[in-house]
Amino acid sequence: MTAVTDTPTQAAPGRYGAPAAPADRGTLTVSDRVVERVAGYAVTLVDSAAAAPRRILGVTLGEAEDDDEARVRAQVAGDTATVQATIAVGWPASIRQIAEQARQRIRDDVQRITDVRVDHIDINVVSLTVPGAHRPRVR
Secondary structure (H helix, E strand, O other): OOOOOOOOOOOOOOOOOOOOHHHHHHOOOOOOOHHHHHHHHHOOOOOOOEOOOEEEEOEEOOOOOOOOOOOEEEEEOOOEEEEEEEEEOOOOOOOOHHHHHHHHHHHHHHHHHHHEEEEEEEEEEEEEOOOOOOOOOOO
């Protein structure tokens, strides 16, 4: 036989009720690779900035696609990161302005998405893309 009662039951902390105290929830670690992916995608959102084509011994191997992420390396230490990004800039945009826009976009997106503060960003511009320069000619 079951009895019906009006007494509310309390959920254990951290289970279906209120969350456990912040100190009891554990830790969150954001890996270097996560910051690299966020930063690489952030570059694609900057007008006139793009992933640089791959190179071996100074020779370009194919072309980077418009939606390719930039090559990025990141080092995360606690809640701060250092980022190095290799990008291409579209002609005739100002390289300095595009690099600054990329820095700001990387800093903002990484902070917003991962809660990791980026304290230093190196931007290496290794290619200048010219619209239509690589299209084959019709003969």
